[in-house]
Amino acid sequence: MDSPSPDLNLDNLKAVKVLGRGAMGTVFLIQDAASTFALKVVDKTSIHSKLDAERRARWEIQLLSQLSHPFLPSLISTFESHHFLAWALPYCPGGDLNRLRYRQNDRVFSPPVIRFYIAEIICALQHLHSLGIAYRDLKPENVLIQSSGHVTLTDFDLSRKLAPKTVQTVISDPPPLPLPETHRKHRRSFSRWIHFHPSDLSSQRNGLKKTKSARVSPVSRRKPSFSNGERSNSFVGTEEYVSPEVVRGDGHEFAVDWWAMGILAYEMLYGTTPFKGKNRKETFRNVLMKTPEFVGKRSELTDLIEKLLEKDPTKRLGYTRGAIEIKEHEFFKGVQWDMLTEMVRPPFIPVRDDGTGELTEHLSTINGGVDIKHYFESLKSPPSLPPSPVSSLSCKFKKTFSLSDF
Numbered sequence: 544m545d546s547p548s549p550d551l552n553l554d555n556l557k558a559v560k561v562l563g564r565g566a567m568g569t570v571f572l573i574q575d576a577a578s579t580f581a582l583k584v585v586d587k588t589s590i591h592s593k594l595d596a597e598r599r600a601r602w603e604i605q606l607l608s609q610l611s612h613p614f615l616p617s618l619i620s621t622f623e624s625h626h627f628l629a630w631a632l633p634y635c636p637g638g639d640l641n642r643l644r645y646r647q648n649d650r651v652f653s654p655p656v657i658r659f660y661i662a663e664i665i666c667a668l669q670h671l672h673s674l675g676i677a678y679r680d681l682k683p684e685n686v687l688i689q690s691s692g693h694v695t696l697t698d699f700d701l702s703r704k705l706a707p708k709t710v711q712t713v714i715s716d717p718p719p720l721p722l723p724e725t726h727r728k729h730r731r732s733f734s735r736w737i738h739f740h741p742s743d744l745s746s747q748r749n750g751l752k753k754t755k756s757a758r759v760s761p762v763s764r765r766k767p768s769f770s771n772g773e774r775s776n777s778f779v780g781t782e783e784y785v786s787p788e789v790v791r792g793d794g795h796e797f798a799v800d801w802w803a804m805g806i807l808a809y810e811m812l813y814g815t816t817p818f819k820g821k822n823r824k825e826t827f828r829n830v831l832m833k834t835p836e837f838v839g840k841r842s843e844l845t846d847l848i849e850k851l852l853e854k855d856p857t858k859r860l861g862y863t864r865g866a867i868e869i870k871e872h873e874f875f876k877g878v879q880w881d882m883l884t885e886m887v888r889p890p891f892i893p894v895r896d897d898g899t900g901e902l903t904e905h906l907s908t909i910n911g912g913v914d915i916k917h918y919f920e921s922l923k924s925p926p927s928l929p930p931s932p933v934s935s936l937s938c939k940f941k942k943t944f945s946l947s948d949f
């Protein structure tokens with residue numbers, strides 16, 4: 544990696560809060576008189592490095608450096624030392640979409656609110672796909688809310704570069720790429736990367752805890768992966784969000800993101816995902832076999848979801864013409880796609896980070912916060928300073944207006 548940016552040096556930074564901890568990275572809130580940002584730090588010397596954390600982190604940084612979109616993160620700066628790999632991102636004070644949903648009556652969103660968030664997610668995915676990147680980990684926990692109320696996708700360590708759209712082939716797993724010197728603009732976080740065997744099927748999803756993404760160990764792939772021009776069969780995603788073609792090991796394309804978006808829209812509408820089973824095995828069986836149930840009156844939204852949850856990826860909405868095809872759906876009639884950032888006021892605007900969240904790990908603010916290196920050292924000596932379970936942040940929202948005309 545290049546030498547550390549002058550403005551990002553772990554020796555000088557104090558963290559005031561842990562915003563989240565994933566399988567391999569920890570995200571801190573850095574706040575001082577001059578700036579506020581989120582800092583994702585990977586400890587290269589920890590046991591996690593054996594889980595490929597460093598390689599995943601480099602991939603994420605490299606990918607984020609290419610992004611330039613209002614609903615995708617911007618890479619502010621990077622830092623690397625013998626021990627740490629770190630990168631700074633704009634702070635999203637609104638938490639994630641899952642947390643926001645739990646704050647709603649009946650834990651569901653109204654169709655206009657769903658329209659707003661899904662529209663922004665489509666635009667973000669469209670940008671990724673135009674760069675040949677399949678996101679592969681869309682779920683509410685990975686949709687963060689910016690201070691403006693607009694969304695930002697997070698967590699790109701499962702994303703992959705695909706061949707051009709017509710072929711849609713996974714070229715390879717992320718290589719250990721160096722950071723480019725120039726493009727350091729748009730960015731985001733990394734993370735959870737667990738390996739499991741299909742026979743090891745225990746449910747991961749539990750309340751507000753961030754769901755784990757899953758990846759079948761390469762040895763258990765049903766078919767070998769191919770290089771150059773053929774599909775990868777690596778298994779990636781979060782169990783309730785993985786598409787049938789991924790479960791089958793048939794390879795995967797951009798259409799996996801449209802499937803996941805169908806699951807996301809379903810969960811926002813009904814408060815539950817459509818194929819959730821008692822355990823992972825049952826969930827996968829449902830993904831392959833079960834027709835999604837739509838309780839209540841059918842609508843344009845349920846029609847959209849149904850078309851996104853088409854089990855055959857080649858018949859799925861978005862397969863042929865990508866985001867354009869989805870944007871044309873009746874559910875989005877009237878949406879001014881080019882004006883999303885400028886004209887549409889988001890349904891919820893974070894009012895403030897009130898600092899009282901149970902799930903937020905507050906660090907001492909004496910001397911302006913906690914030294915990040917000391918923080919990691921303390922993790923290595925559990926008896927003296929056991930870390931509390933962490934995830935996400937607390938934030939209040941104000942509802943800004945009715946979206947009925949959106």
Ligand SMILES: Nc1ncnc2c1ncn2[C@@H]1O[C@H](COP(=O)(O)OP(=O)(O)OP(=O)(O)O)[C@@H](O)[C@H]1O
Nearest residue numbers: 562563565566568570581634635732733734735935
């Ligand atoms: N820019 C940000 N602003 C605010 N909170 C953030 C930001 N980036 C990440 N977080 C919080 O930190 C959590 C962990 O971030 P992220 O998912 O990027 O880490 P990870 O190590 O990749 O986790 P995982 O194991 O789930 O992959 C997020 O779920 C979110 O709650």
